[in-house]
């Protein structure tokens with residue numbers, strides 16, 4: 001599932017390609033995504049100029065000059081591809097093509113868990129999917145103090161707390177393990193047991209890991225690719241994710257004796273950590 005770095009990379013990729021182009025036409029081949037693409041989607045966006053690109057959590061928002069915004073969520077397997085011309089032989093999972101004056105945007109989604117809709121820009125924050133979103137890790141006031149006050153009220157383990165989108169918007173399963181490893185915090189620690197100092201380390205690691213991932217084009221696993229078809233490279237920089245039994249990069253000798261990187265399951269999701277480094 002694309003997480004914040006992948007969504008940020010996709011947003012930057014389409015911004016670079018489409019820029020402030022005019023939407024000439026929209027062709028929907030299949031409306032049945034997680035929710036149905038509304039029947040009036042084509043009418044709400046056609047003829048408008050794209051005037052801004054944003055990311056809210058794992059949602060991509062394209063603001064238009066007609067007062068509407070296009071909202072897209074990539075779900076589990078959604079891809080936004082950029083092409084000069086509309087595909088002559090569309091893939092069976094190419095559900096939607098937006099043709100603009102600068103080129104085409106094609107939405108491909110084999111598992112169809114994604115979302116595509118348009119809504120008035122001024123109403124976006126009132127939508128249930130946005131009004132419940134927590135703080136973005138790249139927001140200026142995302143810091144140790146924010147994490148500390150939120151963690152104090154949560155007695156679940158810190159790993160699932162990092163995945164709680166109503167607390168922090170955008171972190172998913174891969175980066176939660178990487179962030180906790182970087183911060184030296186064990187994923188099974190109760191959130192309310194973290195000290196102020198640990199929360200400030202956690203905030204710094206969150207930004208550091210996510211920024212490095214954005215700089216590397218995200219992690220190309222489960223078919224993720226950038227809009228121009230290039231792969232992301234952050235998967236080569238994963239230090240614990242999917243590394244069960246591997247020697248810990250930060251404590252090669254002590255880690256070996258302990259069996260290396262461990263995998264556990266929390267709330268049905270895999271977590272990877274080093275039992276030596278992470279306390």
Ligand SMILES: [Zn+2]
Nearest residue numbers: 248251274277
């Ligand atoms: Zn280690």
